[in-house]
Amino acid sequence: MQAVVIQEGKLQIVERDAPVPGPDEVVVAVRAAGINAADLLQLQGIYPAPPGWPVDIPGLEMAGIVSAVGRDVHEALLGRRVCAVVGGGAQATHCLVPAEHLTFVPEQVGWSEAGGFAEAFTTAHDGLVTQAGLREGERVLVSGASGGVGTAAVQIANRLGAHITAVTRSDVHHEALRALGADETITLGEVAGIGHVDVVLELVGAAHLALAQKVLAPFARVVIIGVGGGSRMDLDLLNLMATRATLTGSTLRSRSRQEKAEVIARVNEELVPLWASDQLRVPLAQTFELADAAAAYEHFARPGKFGKIVLLVEQ
């Protein structure tokens, strides 16, 4: 198979042996694989792959067709269109996935969109619903709303019936965010003026949360998922006591296989029906061929894009 490989801090396209599925795994012939912030951190050498996953092939999500199944996996999975979050190795022509981590891609959805669904929507759903317990009628603040997780979060929060304030760096994304379901779109400098929020989905980090901590409602829940805008913040402990707010951080990547299976089961149950009926979509900033992965990463690192960057894979 062909794979994107990190060699001495650079991305190369390399020929590798195709993976062989373990008893409860499948191999997916990849058609599209999204890029995520964790890939850039891995390229920089500061966010290694978790144990048991390819150490030098990046990629946390992909979509494609099941091309081989392990001994204990039902053969009916062969040929099915699937997508999945993985611990690594997605940016290749073939990718190993635990069978219980698969999501079936709805018929009408194209590969590029399918390749950018799993990580963003799983992360956003886990953060908003499972971690923060966002409920109908509550107010939620989503920072970094123009990115992959942000555009997923705006849609999920809207379908839950929450009031959404979306924060974006770019002046040009306000209309697109409102089209996805944001009730209010602001820039970072306007956070202080929005009134209290019940939930903060923090996708930017210190630069945003230092401001957002001042608009927490009583019993607010803050879930920290991204720290591209700084990972050290000046936290006001008295304010945390007065509001009785809760801060927690989370990554999908570090979770056990069983934990991931539970998270994905909720996505399959609660989000895939909405995706299948066109109530969710994956906004695509740009697609690149697998061979152009280096250019795709460079594009990903630049601000100002809206939605996902996805690598397309020829089979």
Add this chain to the structure above:
Amino acid sequence: MQAVVIQEGKLQIVERDAPVPGPDEVVVAVRAAGINAADLLQLQGIYPAPPGWPVDIPGLEMAGIVSAVGRDVHEALLGRRVCAVVGGGAQATHCLVPAEHLTFVPEQVGWSEAGGFAEAFTTAHDGLVTQAGLREGERVLVSGASGGVGTAAVQIANRLGAHITAVTRSDVHHEALRALGADETITLGEVAGIGHVDVVLELVGAAHLALAQKVLAPFARVVIIGVGGGSRMDLDLLNLMATRATLTGSTLRSRSRQEKAEVIARVNEELVPLWASDQLRVPLAQTFELADAAAAYEHFARPGKFGKIVLLVEQ
């Protein structure tokens, strides 16, 4: 009645009309009233009493004898020995308490100890058990362990079967903390070396928590209750994400009457039986007469004491 009153930033002893109980309230003839950090903040003008409580009479806890009951309160309460957490007004000869906020003081417990029980043990129990969900066999770090809440927390955590690391500023309190149930006693500078903890009960604030954040176990729970050692901290968001730890802050004082009743019901159910069988005690640093409240506050503000400072009230 006589009351400690805050006048222009100073404590005075003043004659006031005795309170009259509302339909579901009682009046307690106070025999002892503990001093808490919140009293000092109120004296400094930065922590006003919550709505519905005396605005200028400090005191969050007391013990005494029920001397009057409201229309809807059973007369059998008259003459009973009780203690309670209140929103304010405890440092006086008479104090109003919602009837459902009372705790019955065990027969063998003296007034000075009873006057220092309610706030410390209720705060510690709510923080460790209700907020942090501390379980048998877990490791807990208690900062400010020599104070009222700290000495209560060490005892409660020990009775729960947790492993306790107690942090104290003073070199002379280690043995006393171990006698209460601490497995390990350290000073602030030694926090980095203790290994991972599942729960942090933060009674000091930024000065301690900046160090403690580096020893959090996966899924650690941090409950912030005191910030005398600084209320602004440099929080490491990446560490919070990697450990999937949770930070929350809490005060008893700001809670609704119903919320307080629920907290106190748990104390009555889970702690009072231990108190009645001499398995919990209130370490007393020093007692003062009500008339010497100013001197007692000064003593409270100084470091190095062990346990509670309690005002004794003549009737």
